[in-house]
Amino acid sequence: MNKVAGNQRLLRRKGVYYYRRRVPLHLVKEIGRSFIQQSLNTTSLTEAKKRRTLRDLEWDARFDGPKKEAASDSANPQPAASPTQLSEGDLLRLVRDYVERKDEELRKHFVGDPPQSEREKAEMTKDAKLDAQIMRDRDDPQAHQWILDEAIKRAAAEQKALLSPVTQQQYLAALRDVLDLAVKKRLVPVNPAEGLKPVKRDTVAASEKRKPFTLDQIKQFFQCKFYSECAKHPLPFAHDKSGWRFWLPLICLFTGMRPNEAAQMHLNDLKCTPQGTWYLHIVATGDEDDGGRSRSAKTLKTATSRRKIPVHPELIKVGFLQFVQISKKSSSSLRMFPGLKPDKYGNHATYALKRFRDTFLPSAIKMEPRQSFYSFRHSWRDALRRIDAQPATLQALGAWSQGKLTSDDYGDKSDPDYQAKFMNEITFPELDLSSLYHPKK
Numbered sequence: 001m002n003k004v005a006g007n008q009r010l011l012r013r014k015g016v017y018y019y020r021r022r023v024p025l026h027l028v029k030e031i032g033r034s035f036i037q038q039s040l041n042t043t044s045l046t047e048a049k050k051r052r053t054l055r056d057l058e059w060d061a062r063f064d065g066p067k068k069e070a071a072s073d074s075a076n077p078q079p080a081a082s083p084t085q086l087s088e089g090d091l092l093r094l095v096r097d098y099v100e101r102k103d104e105e106l107r108k109h110f111v112g113d114p115p116q117s118e119r120e121k122a123e124m125t126k127d128a129k130l131d132a133q134i135m136r137d138r139d140d141p142q143a144h145q146w147i148l149d150e151a152i153k154r155a156a157a158e159q160k161a162l163l164s165p166v167t168q169q170q171y172l173a174a175l176r177d178v179l180d181l182a183v184k185k186r187l188v189p190v191n192p193a194e195g196l197k198p199v200k201r202d203t204v205a206a207s208e209k210r211k212p213f214t215l216d217q218i219k220q221f222f223q224c225k226f227y228s229e230c231a232k233h234p235l236p237f238a239h240d241k242s243g244w245r246f247w248l249p250l251i252c253l254f255t256g257m258r259p260n261e262a263a264q265m266h267l268n269d270l271k272c273t274p275q276g277t278w279y280l281h282i283v284a285t286g287d288e289d290d291g292g293r294s295r296s297a298k299t300l301k302t303a304t305s306r307r308k309i310p311v312h313p314e315l316i317k318v319g320f321l322q323f324v325q326i327s328k329k330s331s332s333s334l335r336m337f338p339g340l341k342p343d344k345y346g347n348h349a350t351y352a353l354k355r356f357r358d359t360f361l362p363s364a365i366k367m368e369p370r371q372s373f374y375s376f377r378h379s380w381r382d383a384l385r386r387i388d389a390q391p392a393t394l395q396a397l398g399a400w401s402q403g404k405l406t407s408d409d410y411g412d413k414s415d416p417d418y419q420a421k422f423m424n425e426i427t428f429p430e431l432d433l434s435s436l437y438h439p440k441k
Contacts, residue, residue, distance in 0.1 A: 009056070010048055016041070017048035019055040021129035061097070100190055168198035211370045212378035219431050221249065224364035231435035238326075239321050244337040244352050245360065247323065249376055254426070255280065256380035256398045259373055265336045270311070270324045278311040278321065279416035297369055310420040319438030325353035383426045393422045 003371060011018045017040045022129045023031045036059060040051045163171070179191040213221070221227075228238040230246060240246035244263065251262045263283055269281050283306050311320060327336060333349075343350040381398060389397075396414045 004331070005043070007049065007052075010040075010045075011037075015043045017043070017045065017051075019052055021055075023058060024063060031062075033103065034334050064101070083277055087420075093433060149364075159340055165198040172196050172198070184389035210372060210374050210378055212382050213365075213371065213375045215429055215431070217365045218253065218379060218428055221361070221434060222362045222431065222436075226360070226364070227436065235319070235322075235438060236436045236440065242337070242339045243323070243327070244340055247320070247337075248316060248349075248352060249356075249373075250320075251317060252373070252376035253380055253428070254315050255309045256377050256384075257282070257309065258377060259353055260347050263337055263340045263347075263352055264342075266334045267328050267331075267336055268334070270321070271308075271337075273417050275417045277416045280309045280311060282309060284309050307396060307399055308414045308416045309418075310416045310423040311425055312426065314433055317437045318433060319436075322438060368379050379428070383428060384422075386427075387422065387425045389422055393419060397423065 003390075009019055009021050019036070019038045019040055021036045023034055023036060028034055039053065040048050040055075042048050042051065176191060176193045176196070179188065179193050189348050208377045226245070227236075230239040233239045236246050237243070237246050248259065249260055251257055252259060255262075257280075258266050265280065269283075271279065272278050324336065331338060337348075337352075338351055340348045355374050361367060361373065372391045384394060384398070396419050
């Protein structure tokens, strides 16, 4: 049995996690053993931590039971509950009694020994607020990171960006929904988040939140050391063993795809129409006719994000079709970029975006304020403006809604054969990728 480093009261044996806790010395006789050890019936560390929290509550309450009984009837003490797993109802009652008992003890203590001054009262209030802000497991060695006041100070010292008003509104909406459900289930009398708004209004226009790359920046980026080194090889794209560093900037620049849409693509998302138009089918896992068999989930930002994007001629010249064909033969993964793993929110682009933000972009070009990897998508939008793309094309290729008419629900505006003529017109003046072509000219 191995102790799990950094996770107190958790042990692992043959892949299964166990809860193990020492019994206080004065309770060993009542409990009948020196250690409590119970299987948590899971091989997942994340799930084991959740179940450990329940066991902590259960045994805190059990260990406190003999103390209470001894105080109320020292002449006739009762043995503590045997160390067997309680039902959910018994556990809830035990914890509820424990919390009520502790609350009553604190109330009596406050009445019997009130603060002697306003300063002491203020200190007690501050301590109580800090205790209420600790959103963590009691054994978490990183507990200090979850204290709100300290987190705010640390973020300010590290000059971290504040949440935008839009993000604040999204979080508040989620909180209101959760509390609305609590009200409906009569868990709380009212919704305290009702009517809450972001602390400040968004004064930045949507068009200014992210800036596109200039044509000169785009040219410089694809002339950087990395792409210059790739160009020296017979198969330029094969020089990048992971694939994503070479392809993600090109895909997002020439298709306008969002980073996660590109990072999570499956090899089978590349398709061809009967007329010979190659396109990328952007869908979420649930949209695919796979009977729910896919274990490699894909997500989309909005329902309008589903679309069919013709492959730009430059991507074909650089060898995108060959890259997919080679990957199908050499990889057992469904994904184009299997090295990009999803984060806890299911976003496959998180690691790649971090690498581009911290290293690849700033080492290749001088970044301006409000520029990021998303600027490739914004540059593609500017390219559509240069060809006076119609609203239907903006929605069909970029998933940008331009307002809705009844007629928009008729016909197939995402037809790759039709939209290919607009995609083929998209250019980035002075950008020369011929050194990356396959086969080279």
